[in-house]
Amino acid sequence: MASNSSGGGSSDRQRIAQQRLSRIAGHLQRPADDNSAILAAECKAQGSKSGVSGGGKTVPRRRQEIMKWNGWGYNDSKFFFNKNGQAEFTGRRYRLSGLIIPGLKDWFEVTFGASVLHKTLAPPILNSSAVQPPTLNEAFVEELKSTGIPSSHDAEDRVFRAHGHCLHEIFALREGKFGRIPDMVVWPNCHSDVVKIVELACKHNVCLIPYGGGTSVSSALECPPEEARSIISLDTSQMNRILWIDEKNFTAHVEAGIVGQDLERTLNESGYCTGHEPDSMEFSSLGGWVATRASGMKKNIYGNIEDLVVHIKMVTPRGVIEKSCQGPRMSTGPDVHHFIMGSEGTLGVVTEVTMKIRPMPEYQKYGSVVFPNFEQGVACLREVAKQRCAPASIRLMDNEQFRFGHALKPQVSSIFTSFLDGLKTFYITKFKGFDPNHLCVATLLFEGDREKVLQHEKQVYDIAAKFGGLAAGEDNGQRGYMLTFVIAYLRDMGMDYYVIGESFETSVPWDRVLDVCRNVKARIIRECKEKGVQFPPLSTCRVTQTYDAGACVYFYFAFNYRGLSDPVHVYEQVEHTAREEILANGGSLSHHHGVGKLRKEWMRESVSNVGLGMIKSVKDYVDPNNIFGNRNLL
Amino acid sequence: MASEAVYTHRDPMLKKRDDFEDILEERRNSSDLRYALRCYTPVLYKGLTPSKASELKSMVLQSDQLHYVINQVSIETGMAADEVQAEAAAILEEMAHRLQISTVRFFAFTLSKVFKTLFRSICVNEEGIQRLQQAIHEHPVVLLPSHRSYMDFLLMSYILYTYDLALPVIAAGMDFMSMKFVGEMLRMSGAFFIRRSFGGDKLYWAVFSEYVKTILKNGFAPVEFFLEGTRSRTCKSLTPKLGLLNIVMDPYLKGEVFDVSVVPVSISYERILEEALYAREMLGVPKPKESTSGLFKARKVLSEDYGSIHVYFGQPVSVRSLAQNRVNRSQFNLTPRHIPRKPGEDIHSFVNDSAYRLVRAQEENMVLKPWVLLATLLLQNHHQSQAAGQKQGMAVDELTEQAVWLRDVSRQYGAFLHWPDHTSPSEVVSSSLSLHRGLVRISEGRVRLALEQAGGPAGGRDPRSAASPEEELLNQAVIILSCASYRNQALHVFIRPALLASAIHSASSNNKQEVYNSFSFLRNMFSNEFILCPGATVQDFEEACYLLVKTGALQINQQEFVVTERGHRTLAFLTSVLDPFLQGYQVVCRFLCEEATEGLTEKQFVPAVRKFIIKHLLTGRLRYAEVLSSDLQKNTLAALLRLGAVRKLKGGEEQGTLKVNKVMVNSLEDTLGGKLPTQKAVVARL
Numbered sequence A: 001m002a003s004n005s006s007g008g009g010s011s012d013r014q015r016i017a018q019q020r021l022s023r024i025a026g027h028l029q030r031p032a033d034d035n036s037a038i039l040a041a042e043c044k045a046q047g048s049k050s051g052v053s054g055g056g057k058t059v060p061r062r063r064q065e066i067m068k069w070n071g072w073g074y075n076d077s078k079f080f081f082n083k084n085g086q087a088e089f090t091g092r093r094y095r096l097s098g099l100i101i102p103g104l105k106d107w108f109e110v111t112f113g114a115s116v117l118h119k120t121l122a123p124p125i126l127n128s129s130a131v132q133p134p135t136l137n138e139a140f141v142e143e144l145k146s147t148g149i150p151s152s153h154d155a156e157d158r159v160f161r162a163h164g165h166c167l168h169e170i171f172a173l174r175e176g177k178f179g180r181i182p183d184m185v186v187w188p189n190c191h192s193d194v195v196k197i198v199e200l201a202c203k204h205n206v207c208l209i210p211y212g213g214g215t216s217v218s219s220a221l222e223c224p225p226e227e228a229r230s231i232i233s234l235d236t237s238q239m240n241r242i243l244w245i246d247e248k249n250f251t252a253h254v255e256a257g258i259v260g261q262d263l264e265r266t267l268n269e270s271g272y273c274t275g276h277e278p279d280s281m282e283f284s285s286l287g288g289w290v291a292t293r294a295s296g297m298k299k300n301i302y303g304n305i306e307d308l309v310v311h312i313k314m315v316t317p318r319g320v321i322e323k324s325c326q327g328p329r330m331s332t333g334p335d336v337h338h339f340i341m342g343s344e345g346t347l348g349v350v351t352e353v354t355m356k357i358r359p360m361p362e363y364q365k366y367g368s369v370v371f372p373n374f375e376q377g378v379a380c381l382r383e384v385a386k387q388r389c390a391p392a393s394i395r396l397m398d399n400e401q402f403r404f405g406h407a408l409k410p411q412v413s414s415i416f417t418s419f420l421d422g423l424k425t426f427y428i429t430k431f432k433g434f435d436p437n438h439l440c441v442a443t444l445l446f447e448g449d450r451e452k453v454l455q456h457e458k459q460v461y462d463i464a465a466k467f468g469g470l471a472a473g474e475d476n477g478q479r480g481y482m483l484t485f486v487i488a489y490l491r492d493m494g495m496d497y498y499v500i501g502e503s504f505e506t507s508v509p510w511d512r513v514l515d516v517c518r519n520v521k522a523r524i525i526r527e528c529k530e531k532g533v534q535f536p537p538l539s540t541c542r543v544t545q546t547y548d549a550g551a552c553v554y555f556y557f558a559f560n561y562r563g564l565s566d567p568v569h570v571y572e573q574v575e576h577t578a579r580e581e582i583l584a585n586g587g588s589l590s591h592h593h594g595v596g597k598l599r600k601e602w603m604r605e606s607v608s609n610v611g612l613g614m615i616k617s618v619k620d621y622v623d624p625n626n627i628f629g630n631r632n633l634l
Numbered sequence B: 001m002a003s004e005a006v007y008t009h010r011d012p013m014l015k016k017r018d019d020f021e022d023i024l025e026e027r028r029n030s031s032d033l034r035y036a037l038r039c040y041t042p043v044l045y046k047g048l049t050p051s052k053a054s055e056l057k058s059m060v061l062q063s064d065q066l067h068y069v070i071n072q073v074s075i076e077t078g079m080a081a082d083e084v085q086a087e088a089a090a091i092l093e094e095m096a097h098r099l100q101i102s103t104v105r106f107f108a109f110t111l112s113k114v115f116k117t118l119f120r121s122i123c124v125n126e127e128g129i130q131r132l133q134q135a136i137h138e139h140p141v142v143l144l145p146s147h148r149s150y151m152d153f154l155l156m157s158y159i160l161y162t163y164d165l166a167l168p169v170i171a172a173g174m175d176f177m178s179m180k181f182v183g184e185m186l187r188m189s190g191a192f193f194i195r196r197s198f199g200g201d202k203l204y205w206a207v208f209s210e211y212v213k214t215i216l217k218n219g220f221a222p223v224e225f226f227l228e229g230t231r232s233r234t235c236k237s238l239t240p241k242l243g244l245l246n247i248v249m250d251p252y253l254k255g256e257v258f259d260v261s262v263v264p265v266s267i268s269y270e271r272i273l274e275e276a277l278y279a280r281e282m283l284g285v286p287k288p289k290e291s292t293s294g295l296f297k298a299r300k301v302l303s304e305d306y307g308s309i310h311v312y313f314g315q316p317v318s319v320r321s322l323a324q325n326r327v328n329r330s331q332f333n334l335t336p337r338h339i340p341r342k343p344g345e346d347i348h349s350f351v352n353d354s355a356y357r358l359v360r361a362q363e364e365n366m367v368l369k370p371w372v373l374l375a376t377l378l379l380q381n382h383h384q385s386q387a388a389g390q391k392q393g394m395a396v397d398e399l400t401e402q403a404v405w406l407r408d409v410s411r412q413y414g415a416f417l418h419w420p421d422h423t424s425p426s427e428v429v430s431s432s433l434s435l436h437r438g439l440v441r442i443s444e445g446r447v448r449l450a451l452e453q454a455g456g457p458a459g460g461r462d463p464r465s466a467a468s469p470e471e472e473l474l475n476q477a478v479i480i481l482s483c484a485s486y487r488n489q490a491l492h493v494f495i496r497p498a499l500l501a502s503a504i505h506s507a508s509s510n511n512k513q514e515v516y517n518s519f520s521f522l523r524n525m526f527s528n529e530f531i532l533c534p535g536a537t538v539q540d541f542e543e544a545c546y547l548l549v550k551t552g553a554l555q556i557n558q559q560e561f562v563v564t565e566r567g568h569r570t571l572a573f574l575t576s577v578l579d580p581f582l583q584g585y586q587v588v589c590r591f592l593c594e595e596a597t598e599g600l601t602e603k604q605f606v607p608a609v610r611k612f613i614i615k616h617l618l619t620g621r622l623r624y625a626e627v628l629s630s631d632l633q634k635n636t637l638a639a640l641l642r643l644g645a646v647r648k649l650k651g652g653e654e655q656g657t658l659k660v661n662k663v664m665v666n667s668l669e670d671t672l673g674g675k676l677p678t679q680k681a682v683v684a685r686l
């Protein structure tokens, strides 16, 4: 996990104590006689401190001040091989920061047939001259100026908002290729700013693309190359306040541009959380989650985004859409929220959302279970789902990922050193007869009050035991979750050494889980071979969510591309066939990443002709002139 | 692995094939006992979860699939579920193999002895073996040998044992079970037994298919069965049966395995043990019951020379590649996969097409011996001289010359011909003739079919009664059908060009479209007779044109076909190849028009048509005694049924009665005889 502002070394107990304190502090800060803090409607004044107080905001207008322009995450955080050929993670933000990871080099070289000697570095500086000059709609620019809403057509600002984090997008940046990018960026400060921008856009027929955190992995942010109008990237990052918290109804009303870490941190200060923690939560935004139907790691307790929102406000070319009340459930025809959720920026801009909040959990505990093989692991997860006793998070990694996880063990760290580990491995493989080439591990995260957590933990471990699972300690679990936050950084390092990769996901009924996992992994390997990839790829998967009727499965896939003339094309072909394999085996087009442009060719078969027609007719009504012209979904 | 390897459409000439290795050689030089007892450690499927053989049955009985059907049957019949379950267990018991390495070793020993006496060599392509080994490691494997002899599956297991490969589990017909002891021995060497017909028996089908799938999915053993369903008595490949192929493809289609490798295996016998047996069977001389004693009664079999066997393990075919862009697997997404469903039209046609392609793959790797060419030539010569009233037989030199010519033609057409290169043609011919001395006579430098003493062993068997003309005819037919069975081995090489040659012959003009129409008619007519992939008329036509043009027999000038000077010989040969079939189909049609009685049933059809044909042969109105083959007669009927010229009544008193549309049958007959342009017949609904 990202360690937020607190340093890396604090123990769980300390952390929880801190959280309690901050929660109390949060209570004290609010007027005692009022349950909700009401925000003044005025939002123009920049930096006006209104709404629920919170620490510093993470995302500045000029993202480049803190984030990489051609890779993942913070400028100060990255993996590299040091002079001794050992992998190291820089910076101070993460638990892994400043640590040496001795096993990584070997794993990396052996898995990919790569060598730390073969390097291919990306240019460090963005070459603005390679960027197409902006096509500006003068009339629009003029009128916008008069509203006082900040904007820019600086090359860096524009390039930053022209992409998400698909492999091909990042690869192109590293190659200094920019293609069609937005002509201008605007930073509305609040809902009414957005209303003005959308009005002007309609008036002057310019194309608007909402931009949240930029973490899209579906080509959703890519500008359609055929778009002739001026493209304006509407960056919501400055609409990042929690407008009020309603403790009576356990809701918070939040501006849609807030990023996950700020939302959680600020709510934590008041003793609350939403519990929505997608792996991208450091950077992805509330509006982005709504627009893509995001899913968080702890959905078992808190639900996915569709379970979490109570009210949504969206500005469309037809006007503002919102419901008239905040009733917890309604039967008022098809739920209009479901036109908005998953609309992927094609209908309008989500500006404000009322979200459920929960008191912060008193106690958190990680755990892990080793299974003799993946089949047993899946059977166990299904049983857990059947008994509806899934912990906040339960994830099952396959054997390759288990080994990958091992390779990422840092050298020294209080929370990682577990001298039992070696012994445990010995016990599991030699004594229990687990085959190291088959065993796999499930990581667990329990949350709640202490008593219940311990009880819950026992229940889950008892089930696991029925499937041959052996408890394998808290560190393994914790390391598993930490990994999810650094894996995106790892990809950047891979690219420094001719290794490219990506993850993609699906959801699938229980009876298909094993089949999908097996067939998709095998398909990836076969396709790589056929496409001339010299070394066998890394092709691995994990089950990351359980539902009553099935599971969410994530695939990771990476290969050494030396010797290929167009590696990204090969990569895309392989991912394409992998997706076909998923669909052929009963998996869905996406569990939470969305469709964007990357997967829209399969929309028709996924939702049927009529289904697609429904979506299209909503689009035609709401946005007849295709102002929100990112061309996702349809 | 590539599916294109199944068969090359366009250019059979470029076909590359592996070399052979004689596995008997080592058996002749080292101890059979040691061989039978040596250490056997085959490579297994990589995804195999080791489990005891005994677990197989319980896996089958506990499967969701079977449970579902058991419940269904129990609801439908009112029987208690555990009774149905017990019945399922009994079916499984009757069916299941009990592969035992000790039995395999016993066979390894005895078969070594037997094979060495019967055969000169058993030649295997070792590269094919290596590919197979690789395939077994990678994916579940299905072995599809051609089926010409009882020997086939013992031979297969023998070879696999020899090469230390995983022993297959083999689908065998229940008729073996009548031979108690042999049946059990076979069971212990990997055979499992299926009832011949279990039409509507849901439970039986469920147990059977689940049994096969469980073995396959888990990679317990390669599954072996005969795509042709039964031994081909004519040495022509039979129209494939789809039942088992459907079953083994199902796990792939439903995503339960990543892929299934299907390996066509071509087993070619230089001399078939059952040669005369088959001929008699088709002539209606009652078939000896398949009993233990029957199989071995022919003691004399053991003292004869059966030449060599060639076994060619073809390229493994990936079911995944076959299905690519053909089958939408997501059709199984919306119902639980354990609920049995009738395969949809698309699946059916996919499996059917695959089956044809696989049979063709078998055909293409069949090794042809020079004798096959000789038999073809001798048969043609026999009929021609008979027609011309000339002296029977042909001069050895002439035969040799023609054989060399035909050797070159057939090679150009992609035949897998084993013609010893370092031996003079006349030696090749004479040694071939001597191996088949039961079928030919050589005297005064002439070779002819051994027809005159065909009635029995040389010297006449029973001098008491001179054979009636009919008996004599049948006796001759035994020889002719035996020869035809060798000629038939080469038919797959010639069939497409032969259809084209006949089409050119019968078309009203040389216009390409006319010829195509005629070709298409003939091809459609004969698609129960020869392996012609469904829906591949255009490809077949083009392949035939390509071959004839490329070999200089034909020119195509602006949509006009012109037969070249030297092409006449080729085309004459090719039309003669098809002629017996053309005549045969016409006779059957004539029978149906002239003599078929109102109540004629399918059962009575063969004896009645046979009588009719005998009459025609005896009066000299028909030349080809091979038309007496019940195989040809049944195929004709099947074609007519398919075309709707004859209908078979179903159910009721008249079950199996044939209703003949005489107008249509008549017009088909005329078209076959070239009396009606194809266009007309095409209109008549083809």
Ligand SMILES: Cc1cc2nc3c(=O)[nH]c(=O)nc-3n(C[C@H](O)[C@H](O)[C@H](O)COP(=O)(O)OP(=O)(O)OC[C@H]3O[C@@H](n4cnc5c(N)ncnc54)[C@H](O)[C@@H]3O)c2cc1C
Pocket (backbone or CB within 6 Å): A164, A165, A209, A210, A211, A212, A213, A214, A215, A216, A217, A220, A221, A236, A256, A257, A277, A278, A279, A280, A283, A284, A285, A286, A287, A288, A289, A290, A291, A292, A293, A294, A295, A296, A297, A344, A345, A346, A348, A349, A350, A351, A488, A592, A593, A594, A630, A632
């Ligand atoms: C390392 C990594 C881990 C990830 N993990 C998860 C995960 O665990 N769960 C998950 O669900 N997803 C995950 N994702 C995917 C991505 O984070 C989500 O799709 C996220 O919801 C996108 O939010 P964003 O704010 O970054 O949106 P962006 O990437 O900026 O935009 C995504 C789409 O939404 C539209 N959009 C954005 N904001 C608005 C708005 N206010 N109004 C209307 N439309 C808008 C955009 O136009 C675009 O079409 C991950 C991505 C990465 C790179």
